[in-house]
Amino acid sequence: MAAHRCCFPVWLFILCSFSLFIIAGSQETTVAPEQHASVLDNPQTAAETAEQTAGESGGVEERRWEGTEVRDAAAQKQAEPAVLQPTPQPKDDFQEELVVRPLHSGDIYASFQFRTLWETDFMRGNKVSHYRLFPKSLGQVISKFSVRELHISFTQGYWRTMQWGQPYLPSPPGAELWVWFQDSVTDVDATWKELTNVLSGIFCASLNFIDSTNTVQPSASFKPLGIGNVTDHRFLRYATLPREIVCTENLTPWKKLLPCGSKAGLAVLLKSEKLFHSSFHSQAVHIRPVCQDWQCKTTSWELRQTLNVVFDLHNSGQGKREWSLFKMFSRTLTEACPLASSSKIYIDITDNPEGEQFELSPATSLLSQAMVLGDRRTFSVYDLTQQDTFGSVRSLNLLIRWKSTEGDMLRPLLHAERYVAGYGLQTGEIHTLMYNHHPYRSFPVLLLDSVPWYLRLYIHTLTVTSKGKDNKPSYIHYQPSKDRVRPHLLEMLVQLPPNSVTEVTVQFERALLKWTEYTPDPNHGFYVGSSVISSLVPSTVAMDTNSTRERPLFSSFFPCKEESSYFVRVYTEPLLVNLPTPDFSMPYNVICLTCTVVAVGYGSLYNLLTRSFQIEEPSPGLAKRIANVIRKMRGVPPL
């Protein structure tokens, strides 16, 4: 009955807004239940709100044009027609992008980035219920748990920095989750616990194994990447699960968060049988508030879904060094996601300016330059929103054919590795090596180590040496572990001298655990999460410090504060450490035997305490004893 009654005003409202959105050229309009209610209360106000919204959208549209022009100026080599319809922009915006970087090792690095921007406020009193491009599941997570920033990544394989260079988005092997909560959260630990369980459900991952024993609160390494200068690390939680296996079941929910799903746009390439047949696979979700304009008057929420994959085509490609989209993903592209405001493919051709290294087909005349990872890179750009990109066959299958196998990669300036030294199951030593390949500049790095409690670190054995000399860290934050409660956290600021290796060593002792605390395969060992090395590395070119200017997505993730340096995060290998194990087959035996020994002690003392010494009299024979019993019954004195 109620539905019938509210029917009329709803239709009125839908008509009203529809007429407005026809001008805006919007694709769909849905009305959420909460708005039903508000319309019911006051249809007049609702109509006004809708009008206001349309007006604001117009304003945003104005600014976006400017941004686009700047972007065009950057890529001004070619006259880009950029025929965009003068559509008034809705408050949300979706962009997709694929960057392909041929690596010198012969591998191919493909990095997908999908960005949804939404100018809304989850935190205000009014509940957000109208979702268009932004996934509702994540929006509800943000508002329910008062999340300020959320970064989650699932990675299979280890990124080989020395062979592949720096990735656009670094991630450690396994699962990594770090969250900044709003300062309105009172019980951060409880919220964190609940959040990890919810995310575990959303991503079909074992994030519910995140508890206090693998969660730390880094004091300096993980600053918020979005706006907001909160630095109180009480609201930060960081956890890694180095053992997490990433598989199709994690990819499917990740793809479902995309506005087009895997039906259209770049996401059609994400076929799991190909993606997981690779040397490295990493998928991530980053949610953060960002500035919408230069003065940061309006903020919006950014959801960035990234997927990085390295294909080992050189070794598995039948000896031929050539690859194509079809070879990599067993799909070709036919269209951009219709909801995307921009959909582009970038191919890194910096090392191939004259086409002597490889040949790219179909050729494109569109070029773009971007500052990324302290270097100016040149890219060939394929704009999927343009029909002529797809040519006459209506499908785009990029092909790179290598001509020569030579080529030097610029060594990454910062690189790190880690290993466990020592033998036996009693003690050991963790060695972390940090390489500064810069020929003349030294720079500081922040090293973060989170070591589980069952490796008991001895901080007094910590040594930091570079070039054979003691290199005293200028800042050390150490939180010792509590057994079965929290891990060790070691953070330190170390200055890396130019062209040097800095070695950090710390000794540990392996604990013997309770038999129920071991994993089902105890002799496989226990994983220790990667060290995180965060640094501002000196840049060879001036970096772009304007965060709001329109840039390719892959170059705009880490905010850049100064022109002379850029932010890099390097993850080391996770460690696999063996612990001494009890014999799992004999708890009963151990309980029985130990109790026996205690009983021997108790029994012998009890004996001596309660009995007294007496002279042993020879015991009478059996017949005599029986006779005595009978005599006793008869009341006659015994024999």
Next chain:
Amino acid sequence: MELLKIAFCRNLFKFLCFCRGLHSGVVVSTFALQLENPWFTSRLSRDLSAWSLHVLPVHAWVFSRVLRLPPTVQKYAEMAAPLTLLLVLAVTIRAALFRSSLAELIAERVEVVSPITAWKRVVEGLALLDLGVSPYSGDVFHETPLIIYLFHFVVDYAEITFMLADVITAVALYMAVKDYNKQVFRKQKFALEADRYPLDCLELIRSPKEMYYIPLKVAMFYLLNPFTILSCVAKSTCGLNNAVVALFIFSTIKGNTLLSAIFLCLATYQSIYPLTLCAPAMLYLMQRQYIPVNFRRASFWWFIAQYLFMYLGSLFVLICLSFFLLGSWDYMPSVYGFILSVPDLTPNIGLFWYFFAEMFEHFRLFFLCVFQINVFFYTIPLSVKLKEHPVFLIFMQLAVISIFKSYPTVGDIALYMAFLPVWSHLYRFLRNTFLVSCVLLACSTLFPVLWHLWIYAGSANSNFYYAITLLFNVAQILLVSDYFYAFLRREHHLTYGLYLKRKDGSEATLVLK
């Protein structure tokens, strides 16, 4: 701050009230020196109190001349010559081992150091303190705040400190046993004069000749025991605990109630278990002051109240002192909670580690309670049975503690083994000396072997090492119960005669019934 010299007065109650208002420092290790040399006292205490002024933020007690010393120094020098030789030898052995590469190896041995006493962890605690982190915020450091405080100043002289601790223990035991033997001899003389012993018991009567070397043997058993040497070279803080316990025994045997209570309180504060030594101390002191152990006597209860008051008062002072040193109560769960709840299952020579590693989760608390109560439980029946022989009771208690405590090390065993020469007159009644000594020796050598096979070679598993700990503990239990049996049997013979006869006149055998 002036140093106060207070003559020892019988009325300890008054003394306590008086001392409460005084501001002075307490230094445990000086007592041994005081015992050795009365003239030293004033100068040393002055220095120490000046030192304590600078370093101790809180006030504590000082006891300048509490002990009465034997009359002639001449006599002392005569008897102390072999002891001095022994001390020099012991210190030389230790110093040589400290300089050798073995020291590091020994410091890692799980038999020698436990999570509570490991020197590595003391250093870690100091390092944490330097980093501005509370040592008790983590689960590596489990020493008491006073130990941090001590080593904050003497960390560079740790080797000397540990050697000194061993020397103090040996000297204290030496003098304690000497005094005890004198009393035993005096009692025996009275009993002989009163014709209390049966005639055929003359064989059991102890002669001064055989008793003469016992104190020296005790010191030797302690100082030259490989267990003690290992413990000292590993810089296990067990050596310090032993020193405190030895001083407690010494002051008890000397009949000094206040010092006895204070050292007992220090020992309890270091590791809870010496709490059970309260009973023998009270029994001994009452015996010495001719207070009958009778529940209906007011003097009995008055003495108990006095002793407990001193004991609990000094415990209170120590605990508050520790609180003020670090400004938090964190050390309580980290030290005592750790000892009682046994969260660290690092292998050691005790019974706890493997048992609780293999325990079913829902029975853990139950067995934890059973095992911990087991340590304390023997106090009551043993005190009832041995109320006439408190020193033997101390020995029994020390042995029970070192067998059944949660993190035992070989240093604990060394302490009660030092008493074995005191009971040398029981040898004729011991039943399985050979077996026990063989098992103890074999186990001691097998510990490192099986540890190596399990941890380094990977060819054995934890059961091997566990089996050896079981055997080692069985041997200790046999040893202790054997001594207990022998002691009771000798007492029986002293009352009923050595050669007992049956009713029919044939030679009788004694049995426990």
